[in-house]
Amino acid sequence: MSRVRQALRHPFWQAFILLLVAYLFFKFGIAYLPALLGMHSAPVPSSVIMQYMFIALVGVLIHVSSDEARWRQFKEPVQATLVDRDKKWLRLSLLVLVPLLVGFATYQRTRPRVDAPIELRSIHPAPPGQITFRGKTIPLTGLENPLRKRGSMPEHLRTGQRVYYQNCVACHGDRLDGQGHFANGLSPAPASFADAGTIAQLTESFVFWRIAKGGPGLPREGTPWNSAMPVWEDFLTEDEIWAVIIYLYEQSGWQPRRWEAHGAAEEGKAP
């Protein structure tokens, strides 16, 4: 027990434990800890982990070398491993193991890969300031859903439900989770409106743009060549699209993002 405590006070083992903890945190902590609190997260790419680890390593080295005594103490086990007679076997096994590890890593890098090309795409690309809908110019900036001030809401919801079930349900699903009966096989997968990262982050004008112009209407960073979202202005009227937007928010329980009263020029998308 006391040996463990002694080891914990030793700068070499401190450095070792710090780096190990940092690695585990970058690799698993960032991905899974926020989920325990109900927050969304994702695994960190290995190249980013490498960067983080490099920074951590620099920090640890600064710490152990900040005063001479500690630095010497830190080097002690290293030096001992290199020269001590009673550490001969440890030394020899390290001399075999480390090259093996390096060889394996090299093989991993040089062996032929069969991965599909990676494509990055922006989930919510910046919308244009205005669009042309069936020949009519509609400014998107500051645009509110006109149906919210016109006609009867139950009527809009009925229309929206019909439009959704006749056009959207096959891919976006009747649970709104992007798992409709024709969603299988589409890449990227259809958006899940149940997810807090989609319509909950957007203004209704942004949603209108995405529905009206579909995959082919995406700007470059949204890779139009892959999205299967149809160009709905070819199928639906302006009011039908606004009605289905009302239905989407009502059915999912989200609130559309609102335009700031003063900042009409602000982009209609999530930061």
Added chain:
Amino acid sequence: MRKGLRIADCGNGRRIADGIWQIAKGVSGLREADFSNRLERRFATLHPCARIVLCALSLLLIRSPQSAILEAQAAPRGKAVYDKWCAGCHGDDGAGVGSAATYMLPQPRDFTKGVYQIRTTASGELPTDADLRRILDFGMPGTAMPGWESKLTENERTDVIAYIKSFSKFFAGKAPTAIAIGKAPSSSSEGLAAGRAAYQKLECFKCHGDAGRGDGKSAPTLTDDWDHPIRAANLAASWRFNGGSTVEDIYARLRTGLDGTPMPSFSDAVESKVVSDEDLWRVAQYVRSLSPEETPAVREVIRAGRVEGALPSSPADSLWAQAERYFVPLTAQIIVKPRWFAPTVDGVWVQGLHDGKRLALRLTWPDPSRSPDPAWDEWLGRVKQSVFEADGAVPVTQAGDRLVLQFPQRIDEEADRPYFLGGNTRRPVYTWRWTSNPDQATEATGTGLGKYVAAAASAVTHSARFNAGEWQLQLTRSLASADTTKSPIFREGQAIPVAFYAADGSNAEDDTRGSVSAWYAIYLDVPTPPRVYIAPIVTMLLTAGLGTMVVMQAQRREREHGRSNLEEYR
């Protein structure tokens, strides 16, 4: 734990919620549905011990009401759930004609008739509550019905089942009872042979076909109780079986039949000793053996192995048995006009081989009809009547079947791929188009789905074979390109983007009405270059040498200086 202590399992969660409601309703102004749902959520968060105690207490305190009374109370609560989540397909009145009904095949259940496919009860009987619950919770594979276990609470699901039952007068009678289902005999190759023999004897092939792909002689004539066309199940795709894919599921369907469909019950045949119970189990095992053990996984990269000898010359070539099969799911083309909501083909199996000079692809996909086939005229007519003819009338005569592969015109890993749906005028695609009638394959330049210009001469050769409800097609082309402005060079060791399109002429399909895939990639295996093996050896030697040097240097220093410095500091 999660399953073990949910409120429903605690005596009867509904009963507790109702009992407490009876006490509480005088006090609070809550709506009843809100109340019981909140109570249930609250209950689920309690400590397990607290739950057990509360369960026991409430069971002691609350008089247990009759289940019929409970159901009468649950049905109105279920209406709210039904109207929100179910009515879009099943209709406000439960008759199965909601907004989406004609946009799918099979179409949504009509609850007014009390006729249900997936039951544990005898033919013609009502389903048990547990039967209904299973479908509600887990959905029906192969149809548009999803599982609602994750979306609706326990109470909501109980309530909505009560409401769904209220659509049919038949549920007012006495509760149905499940039939007894024994245990499957242990599986063996003799058992499978016996199952195959019984499959023949019971004439399952009349509808399901000899190989089970739903291509039997009666298949084109089949209708359900609502006069909609209905497919004989493709028994080689167990992941799409409406009632589940286990041997037990299949046996249960054989015993109970699928009411509302042409699939009859074999219980009477077992009881009158026309077929033994064991043989029926063998049929179930045989049917299960027709599908892969696992649902085929979708992999983005299709590897084409390198062969040293000659490439296969036809899809029947035995060489293909060694090439790995990749499943590419296809989905309805409901993106550009004219759309089609009920396509036949839902996936293509792809295999690839190359010899360093030519690439051969073998594509197999189930299709019960070799179109055009007069036997399927009847089917075409019914499909035309049942499925919404979006964007103009669908063809009234059968076209041939077709399969289209598309590639970018140039393969450049840095560049974007063309629009996945047949390219566009700005970025055309290079395609291989095969049709069954006439049986030919051509190269073409595509500028959108159904928009293409065929090449004057085709460098792609083909061999097609229709075998027991399955198309088998081999397409072959040299890796070199005849015209590099229109068609890509295929290089070894490179991911070649590819996408697929399939159409069944007997199902009103053509150049845009059909099934499409997303982009995939074909990777032509390369002989492993020597550097793959040399580089690790070099780095290992370098590291070992460097390590040895460090050690030697440290030891030399140690000999020269001793450890005096270190000791000074101690």
Added chain:
Amino acid sequence: MRRMLLAVVPAFAILACGGAKEDAAEGGAPEQGEAPAGATKVAEGGASIGGTVKFTGTAPANPKIDMNEEAACKAKHEGQATDPEFVVNDGNLANVFIYVKSGLPAGQTYTAPTSPVVLDQSGCLYKPRVFGVMTNQQIEIKNSDPVLHNIKAVPKENRGFNISQPTEGMKTMRTFAMREVVVPLECNVHSWMNAWVGVLDHPYFATSAPDGSFKISGLPAGTYEVEAWHEKLGTQTMQVTVAADEGKTQDITFAAK
């Protein structure tokens, strides 16, 4: 055409019921249907309504059936098999279901006969094609073909069923609990196979024989609404008044559509 039909459809005995005038019915038509065998008529009366169902105009040709897939069934037919939608002999129409729709004494109940009605599948056709049963009276469904048949009932008021009979000689008993005219029966293996059963809670029904004749007997005196049903020609209703022990003649005429 009519003669042809009579020639090609094999003679076939159907119901082992008493009072038959002929030994065989043709074209899938039952013999003259009086009350089903063994019926106990609680409200026994001596009156009867009988007559002939006549057909005017030209009957459409019955559809040909391609039985090449079923050699055993094909062998039971001489020449081209047809689906006997219209069985017309000398202007008389068979396979019309005639029944008392209303007018019987209120509150009267009738006991179903204990003997079953036999529905045979032979030559990949139903024999009889149109028939009546009482509620809860047994229907014995039998397969006389060495091929798979399934028998599917698609009722509205009753619970349906769909059972398979994979071998020759197999018999299955079924009943219907509710009054319903008519319940369609079909075979999905052979899409041309159709039969119709009228289910009634009283014994006053009949099916017209190949010579068009029918007779509903044992009726008490009264005024009845009588309905006649044909699979292609629809229904006709008429008011018929009979005195005690009267043998009323009520001919029915269907015209070609």
